[in-house]
Amino acid sequence: MAATTGATRFGVRAAVHDYSGVVVLREVDFELRGGEIHALLGENGSGKSTLIKVLTGAVRPTGGTLLLDGEPIHLATPQQAQAAGVAVVHQNYNLFPDLSVEKTLLASAADVPRRVTGLGAVDHRAWRRRVRELLHRLGVDLDPRALVGTLGPAERKFVEIARAMVTEPRFLVLDEPTASLEPAAADRVLTLMRTLRTHGVGLAFVSHRLDEVAATADRVTVLRDGQRVAERPSAGLTTAEMARLMVGDRPQESLRPAVPTVRPEVLLRVHEVRVSDDGGAFDLDVHVGEILAVTGLVGSGAARFVAMVGGDVPLRGRAEIDGRPVPLRTARDAQAQGIGFIPEDRKARGLVLEHSCAVNISLASLGQVATAGRVSRRRLLRRAEDFRTRLDIRMPSLDAPASTLSGGNQQKVLVAKWLASGVRLLAVEEPTQGVDIGGRAQIHDLLHEFTAGGGAVVLFSTDVREVLGLADRVAVFRHGGLSRVHPVGDLDQARLTALTAGEEDGPRGHGPSPADGAFPASPAPPSSSIPSARPTLRMESSR
Numbered sequence: 001m002a003a004t005t006g007a008t009r010f011g012v013r014a015a016v017h018d019y020s021g022v023v024v025l026r027e028v029d030f031e032l033r034g035g036e037i038h039a040l041l042g043e044n045g046s047g048k049s050t051l052i053k054v055l056t057g058a059v060r061p062t063g064g065t066l067l068l069d070g071e072p073i074h075l076a077t078p079q080q081a082q083a084a085g086v087a088v089v090h091q092n093y094n095l096f097p098d099l100s101v102e103k104t105l106l107a108s109a110a111d112v113p114r115r116v117t118g119l120g121a122v123d124h125r126a127w128r129r130r131v132r133e134l135l136h137r138l139g140v141d142l143d144p145r146a147l148v149g150t151l152g153p154a155e156r157k158f159v160e161i162a163r164a165m166v167t168e169p170r171f172l173v174l175d176e177p178t179a180s181l182e183p184a185a186a187d188r189v190l191t192l193m194r195t196l197r198t199h200g201v202g203l204a205f206v207s208h209r210l211d212e213v214a215a216t217a218d219r220v221t222v223l224r225d226g227q228r229v230a231e232r233p234s235a236g237l238t239t240a241e242m243a244r245l246m247v248g249d250r251p252q253e254s255l256r257p258a259v260p261t262v263r264p265e266v267l268l269r270v271h272e273v274r275v276s277d278d279g280g281a282f283d284l285d286v287h288v289g290e291i292l293a294v295t296g297l298v299g300s301g302a303a304r305f306v307a308m309v310g311g312d313v314p315l316r317g318r319a320e321i322d323g324r325p326v327p328l329r330t331a332r333d334a335q336a337q338g339i340g341f342i343p344e345d346r347k348a349r350g351l352v353l354e355h356s357c358a359v360n361i362s363l364a365s366l367g368q369v370a371t372a373g374r375v376s377r378r379r380l381l382r383r384a385e386d387f388r389t390r391l392d393i394r395m396p397s398l399d400a401p402a403s404t405l406s407g408g409n410q411q412k413v414l415v416a417k418w419l420a421s422g423v424r425l426l427a428v429e430e431p432t433q434g435v436d437i438g439g440r441a442q443i444h445d446l447l448h449e450f451t452a453g454g455g456a457v458v459l460f461s462t463d464v465r466e467v468l469g470l471a472d473r474v475a476v477f478r479h480g481g482l483s484r485v486h487p488v489g490d491l492d493q494a495r496l497t498a499l500t501a502g503e504e505d506g507p508r509g510h511g512p513s514p515a516d517g518a519f520p521a522s523p524a525p526p527s528s529s530i531p532s533a534r535p536t537l538r539m540e541s542s543r
């Protein structure tokens with residue numbers, strides 16, 4: 001790979017940046033060396049994305065000098081960064097599902113093989129060969145002809161990384177490459193990063209998963225409030241020390257509430273639900289005060305079930321709220337039943353980015369801040385201020401557009417929006433994705449407060465620790481159907497991982513019955529509701 005030659009150091013000295021006068025980077029030094037993995041850590045809003053944008057030519061810093069092998073360079077555009085050997089993989093998939101892997105990569109190629117005849121048309125055979133070679137070098141087993149839309153999340157991340165590697169960069173910057181990947185998929189992406197390191201590529205990556213930073217990074221740089229507070233080898237640095245460097249002395253971990261909030265009454269009951277054509281139908285209850293986590297690999301149906309509860313996908317089956325049959329086919333149905341839905345792709349669907357933070361927080365409940373049919377600005381702001389304090393949402397001002405918030409702070413606004421709306425049940429996908437360690441605790445506390453007040457949560461999270469720390473029960477989905485529901489006390493990290501992967505098929509010893517009877521007042525669904533068919537796992541989008 002060409003990356004083994006050429007520049008071996010790239011970075012920025014004394015980077016300063018402000019947005020309309022608000023300083024978000026303060027004289028930050030950052031250096032990336034060839035053949036290393038360098039993690040960039042910091043709380044939400046500490047400046048990581050801005051620093052990445054500076055390094056990759058997407059933002060021109062107010063001050064500071066970019067350096068390639070010690071020599072100043074100017075990167076006014078991402079194209080110039082690419083020409084200098086610096087590539088970037090953004091956090092969200094920017095792929096077209098209907099394009100094949102090879103065509104996706106073709107769009108990024110600087111020199112495309114052309115047929116001698118045919119007026120310079122692309123030589124697709126030669127290109128496929130090159131793509132195969134590239135994927136082979138990356139250690140990625142992917143068919144160049146496969147459509148991106150048929151790939152699982154890890155494979156799609158591979159495609160994004162391969163697309164960045166088409167230009168053979170010497171430095172690769174990755175923004176949260178493992179966000180929303182379940183542990184096994186995240187491991188595959190980290191393995192690919194290690195492969196690139198052996199080829200001499202310098203990799204910088206942002207992650208809020210400190211255990212993977214400890215396991216993968218050679219060095220870490222920590223930002224706090226736009227300042228570099230540490231730069232050191234990661235060897236010997238514990239995750240607790242990393243967290244302390246990020247947040248200072250503030251408390252970090254949320255605790256399970258001392259008094260369990262689950263009540264015997266059933267809030268939502270679903271009957272004869274199918275999340276796929278292949279999986280069997282099942283019944284499931286969600287109790288007042290309960291956090292029910294729903295988990296499973298891609299294609300297991302877990303994410304789809306949460307989307308059904310949230311009205312994002314029509315429920316195939318019947319639903320009852322408080323024992324009353326209700327329709328649950330659309331977002332409007334869900335809202336009418338007091339159900340809120342927090343989707344994973346918050347930017348595209350959860351927030352109106354051009355509206356202010358204050359408006360977004362009250363978006364699902366404008367009636368509550370209106371007087372005589374008119375929104376009261378005073379009440380709108382008072383409410384937004386309350387959530388800003390409770391969730392420590394960093395925003396330039398309550399009137400600032402949501403687009404000006406960092407990713408983690410946007411997520412907090414979304415959680416605030418639904419908590420403010422007075423819903424009784426929240427269907428949540430990845431509630432703390434992209435949220436830093438302190439913010440996670442605040443969101444967890446608010447979810448507990450919500451359930452203590454009589455609400456219930458159906459949670460989909462790929463973060464095993466979050467599932468174990470938050471949930472009262474865990475519904476494990478496999479092969480497009482519900483496999484079993486476990487009280488969280490019966491699970492630990494290893495067992496839950498094994499259950500989702502299908503390595504362990506049932507309870508050990510005297511474990512729970514299939515859909516367990518953790519709540520005596522609520523009879524367990526009949527065993528016939530447990531799917532008997534075991535179709536093969538399909539690697540596809542959960543929707």
Ligand SMILES: Nc1ncnc2c1ncn2[C@@H]1O[C@H](COP(=O)(O)OP(=O)(O)OP(=O)(O)O)[C@@H](O)[C@H]1O
Nearest residue numbers: 019024044045046047048049050404405406407408
């Ligand atoms: N376009 C913008 N206009 C105004 N302010 C902005 C803009 N983009 C980011 N900011 C502000 O700059 C600060 C740093 O944001 P940045 O996105 O770099 O943080 P981050 O460390 O990447 O956070 P996260 O972990 O949440 O992604 C934040 O206070 C944010 O509100």
